[in-house]
Amino acid sequence: MEQLKSLRIILIQKRLNVYKGIIVNNILILVSVLVLASCSGGRNSTGYSLINDMVDSLAYEAFSENPHFDDGQSMQAPPANTIARGWMPDKRGSDGLLVVTSNPFPMNDYKWKRAEIFYNKTCSACHGVDGQSTGLVVTVGNFPTPPKFLSRRFKYSKRDDYTSGNIYNVITDGIGNMPSHAQQLYPEDRWAISEYVRERLMIKGK
Numbered sequence: 001m002e003q004l005k006s007l008r009i010i011l012i013q014k015r016l017n018v019y020k021g022i023i024v025n026n027i028l029i030l031v032s033v034l035v036l037a038s039c040s041g042g043r044n045s046t047g048y049s050l051i052n053d054m055v056d057s058l059a060y061e062a063f064s065e066n067p068h069f070d071d072g073q074s075m076q077a078p079p080a081n082t083i084a085r086g087w088m089p090d091k092r093g094s095d096g097l098l099v100v101t102s103n104p105f106p107m108n109d110y111k112w113k114r115a116e117i118f119y120n121k122t123c124s125a126c127h128g129v130d131g132q133s134t135g136l137v138v139t140v141g142n143f144p145t146p147p148k149f150l151s152r153r154f155k156y157s158k159r160d161d162y163t164s165g166n167i168y169n170v171i172t173d174g175i176g177n178m179p180s181h182a183q184q185l186y187p188e189d190r191w192a193i194s195e196y197v198r199e200r201l202m203i204k205g206k
């Protein structure tokens with residue numbers, strides 16, 4: 001009896017070994033088929049992908065056709081008079097010139113620091129860090145020398161009643177040989193720089 005039992009166990013073990021072999025072989029074949037399949041289509045093909053949600057999004061692509069709009073396009077022009085966030089247009093008179101106003105954005109320590117950094121980045125190349133027209137563009141580059149901020153030779157107004165609104169106009173529209181800087185700077189930063197120039201570079205040493 002005992003002998004029969006152990007014989008049966010040996011047989012079962014042998015059969016299990018055979019199954020194991022078959023399973024391992026099949027897994028190997030499956031893996032190599034998958035590996036080879038993922039290489040198909042050349043280097044420009046992404047091969048098969050199982051989960052396509054990232055590729056085929058439910059939303060319409062910007063340039064795709066769209067049955068929901070009359071012109072059949074997904075991308076629509078913004079409605080008339082739409083204003084991009086942060087780009088509130090400046091008030092202009094019927095002559096097209098900016099209406100001089102005062103700074104609508106309150107100043108704080110952060111804004112003063114930011115204004116200084118932006119002045120040094122954007123304006124100092126000509127006007128100099130000290131506002132005394134010592135920038136390289138002027139001293140080395142032979143560019144027309146701007147009026148020193150401590151002088152009284154301004155076009156817009158005398159230094160004493162030169163407002164930050166005047167400076168805002170100069171930065172936004174440019175003046176004479178100075179180009180407009182409206183594209184480089186947000187209105188809020190233009191105002192902050194105007195305050196900075198007025199308070200720290202024009203008044204100093206008055």
Ligand code: HEC
Pocket residue numbers: 119122123124125126127137143144145146147153154155156157167170171175176177178179181193194197
């Ligand atoms: C490319 C050189 C250049 C840069 C950059 C520049 N300016 Fe000027 N700026 C000038 C010149 C030149 C003038 C004189 C313009 C004229 O009268 O023809 C001037 C004039 C001015 C005036 C006096 C305007 C008046 O009433 O006569 C102010 C204020 C001024 N700039 C502020 C700034 C500020 C603020 C910046 C930075 C946002 C700046 N500028 C950037 C060249 C420059």
